[in-house]
Structure formats: C-alpha cells, structure tokens
Amino acid sequence: MGESVESQIFGIKEIYCPPVGVDPEIDIVAVHGLNGDALKTWTSPKSKICWLNDPDLLPKYMMKARILVWGYNANICSLGGKETARDRVLQHAQTLIQDLSADRNLENATEKPIIFLCASLGGIIVKRALAYSESRHGPKTSHLHSIYISTYGLLFFGTPHHGSSKAHLLSSLTKLACLAPSRGLQIEPALLQALKTESETLQNITDQFVPLMSRFRIVFYWETQKTDLGYTKDYIVEQTSAAPCMESTTSAGIAADHKGMCRFDSKSDQAFRNVVSELKRWGEEAPGVIGDRWVKSRRALKEERRDESEELLRGEHGIPERRDRSKNLLIEEPRVCPDVFFRRERDRSETIDSYLS
Numbered sequence: 001m002g003e004s005v006e007s008q009i010f011g012i013k014e015i016y017c018p019p020v021g022v023d024p025e026i027d028i029v030a031v032h033g034l035n036g037d038a039l040k041t042w043t044s045p046k047s048k049i050c051w052l053n054d055p056d057l058l059p060k061y062m063m064k065a066r067i068l069v070w071g072y073n074a075n076i077c078s079l080g081g082k083e084t085a086r087d088r089v090l091q092h093a094q095t096l097i098q099d100l101s102a103d104r105n106l107e108n109a110t111e112k113p114i115i116f117l118c119a120s121l122g123g124i125i126v127k128r129a130l131a132y133s134e135s136r137h138g139p140k141t142s143h144l145h146s147i148y149i150s151t152y153g154l155l156f157f158g159t160p161h162h163g164s165s166k167a168h169l170l171s172s173l174t175k176l177a178c179l180a181p182s183r184g185l186q187i188e189p190a191l192l193q194a195l196k197t198e199s200e201t202l203q204n205i206t207d208q209f210v211p212l213m214s215r216f217r218i219v220f221y222w223e224t225q226k227t228d229l230g231y232t233k234d235y236i237v238e239q240t241s242a243a244p245c246m247e248s249t250t251s252a253g254i255a256a257d258h259k260g261m262c263r264f265d266s267k268s269d270q271a272f273r274n275v276v277s278e279l280k281r282w283g284e285e286a287p288g289v290i291g292d293r294w295v296k297s298r299r300a301l302k303e304e305r306r307d308e309s310e311e312l313l314r315g316e317h318g319i320p321e322r323r324d325r326s327k328n329l330l331i332e333e334p335r336v337c338p339d340v341f342f343r344r345e346r347d348r349s350e351t352i353d354s355y356l357s
Contacts, residue, residue, distance in 0.1 A: 009038035009071035012103040015053040016067035025064040026113045026152075026283050028052075029100065033120030033158075038071030041119050044265035051264040051272060052117075060267070061276045062283055066109065070096055074121075089205065093128035097136075101143045104150075110143070111294045113152040113286035115279060119262045120237070123159030124205055131208035142301075149297050152286040153217035155275065157254070157262050160241045161206060161220075213246065217285075219278055220244065220251040221271075227257040 018024050030052055032041035043050040051057040052067050059067065072092050104110050118126045133148035222242035226233040236258035243251035254261040254271040264272035 009069060010073065012068055012070050012099045013038065014066055014068050014103075014107075015039070015050075016059050016065075018064055018066070022064060024066045024107075024109065024112065025287050026062075026066070026115065027104065027109060027150075028058075028062065028065050028067045028115050028117065028279065030067070030069045030117040031096070031119065031122035031126050032069075032071065032074065033118075033122040034074050036074055036119060036122065038069040041262055042069075042117075044263045047265040049265040057264065057267055057272065058276060058279070061280050065279075065283060066107070066112075068100075068103070070099060072096070072125075089125055089128050090132070092125045093132050096125060096129045097133050097144050097147050101147055104146070105143065110146050111150060111290070113290040114147065114150045115152055115282055115286070116154045118154060118156045118159055120158045120258065121160070123154075123156040123161070124202060126154065127209040128205050130212060131205070134212055148212075149293050150290055151216060152290055153219075153278075153282045155219050155221065155278065156242070157221045158223050158237045158242050158258050159220070160202065160237045161244050162202070162241045210246075214248065217282055218246075218249040220249060221254050221261060221275075222251070223258050223261050224253040224255050225257045225260070227259070 012029075030038070030042060032038055039050055039052075042052050049057070052069065053059060059065075072095065100114075101110075104112070116126050130148055130151060133144055133146075133151075136142070136144035136148075220243035222239040223235060223237065227236050239253070252274060256263070256271065261271070264275075266272065
C-alpha cells in the first residue's frame, strides 16, 4: 500500500525509489495545489491508495524512477489549528527550486531528467519555478539553473493557465475557497492575491514560461465532471483555461471532478493508463535528451569561462588610461615593457588552459 497520509509534508520527500541494484534514471516530482497536501492530493479517499507509490500502480511501470512529492503551505484558511499560507507564488517557486536542487545534489542525481506532475495551482508554481531556475546563470547559482536544464516534461492536472485578469479566474478562485468547510473559517488572501491582476498574475507567469516551452514535453488535462459545491455544481477550472491551445502540446479530459482528477486507485482506470503511458514514453526518451543538454551546457560554460579568462588576461596586459587634467585628454601609458608583454602573450594560450583546468 502507499504511504500514510496522516501528517502534512513540507519540502521534498522521496516516496519511492528503485529496488537495490537498479540505478534511478529519472526523477518524477509531484506538486499539489491550493488547499492541497503532498500526499492526499494524489490519494483516493475511499481506498486510501496513493497511486504515486502503490507498488501496483505508478512504480510498476516506472521502476527506474525516483518518485518525489513536494509539500508547501498552501492553506488559504485557518481551520483545525492549521497555519495559513502567506507566501506568494515567487517565494514558493524559489523554495521549490532550492529544495529540489538540494535533494538531487545529495542523491547524486543533479543531471538526471525531471518530470513534474502539477495539480491545479501547483502548476503555476512549477511554471514560475522553471522561469526562476532558467534565470540563475551565474557560477554561484548554477545548482539552481540545473533544474531548468534537467526538466524534460510536465503534466498539468486542472491548472488555470489563462484568465488572470478575467472573470473566469476570479470565479475559479472563489469556488476553490468554497471547497473548504465554512465553520470557523478565516480566509488568508495572500496567495490568492498573488494570482490576481496587478499583483503576480497568471498572465505574467505564463509570459515568462512560454519562451521556455519548446524545451519541454507538455500535456494538459481538464476535468470533465462538475464539482459539488453544496449550493450548486460547477467546473472549478474550465477546459479553455486548463488546456490552452499551444503548439507542440497535447491535452485530454479526465472523467472526474477537480479533486478526483489527480486520484487513481486502479490500474484499469483509463485516466491512469493515459497518464502512465505518457510517463513511460517520456522515461524512455528523457535520459538521452537530457544527457545531450548537459553536454552542451558544460561546453557552453567552458567557452564562457574561456572568454572571461581572455578578457581578464587582456585587462592584465592592456594599456591603462591616464587623464591629463589640464587638457582633459586621455593619455595612453604602457603598464609593462614590450619584451615582458610579448613574452606573456606567447604563453597566453597555456595560461588560459591552466585557468580552465
């Protein structure tokens, strides 16, 4: 059976690893949504089966994958002693990248491919996280950039990609809040506000993510059944928002409501079979593709360091500038004698190679 779902998880937790003697080839990372939980989001409330780590479900088809969940405080209401979420999307995104890069470093998996499973608004955090990771180019933040390099694919389950400035999004957020019990309820608007217009909107996050999409395999899933809200039934995220028409992506409906679309308890479930088929295919493709990316990345980094070293050496052997204050003119003054300069230039390539080694 899958892992107990009694306690809430914060940060990265490995819930399945390949058997002894089998080297993990890929990391599958599941990220829950608003008011969600790292394990409960993926667990059937009736059977208590978590398809991510039940031996008869995902691990049966992805034996060479490490399966990870990432938990964060996504509570929008204080109920039963739970603290509400005050972080915004960017803070959650930064934390996800930091937590995941640390785990992969300790497990010697930095260059292994990554596939993200994104539930509802968790997909917004993952999109922002990848844009953040892509921007960490400096030598002191290359460990954060590694997540972007290694990401191969993303599965989005009911993620509201469009409409941050439209009525559809605000309606969806209101309906999400209504899913929580109302007695003793205190709404914490910080995370919701981060998704609204003129704050950190979904559209802004999408604008950051779209230029990166060509590197990833992407599938969008939408709910085909309405959620019972007590006073009415409605879709939490409309198909047009959950499955936008974008080039080189695929999409499909799941015969469940918003919460149920992430929960499978049988390998005969058609949605489970569709999802695992994608993961299995990606798991076979990803190692070669990501391996090539890392080869190119290391080559580009070496060339960048060579350029920096050449610039440094030119600065060391260059001609400094001295200003004649009386005429306000720049006067060139040699820093070293010609013999020394040309002798250094003769050994310049050897110096560069030494600098890079």
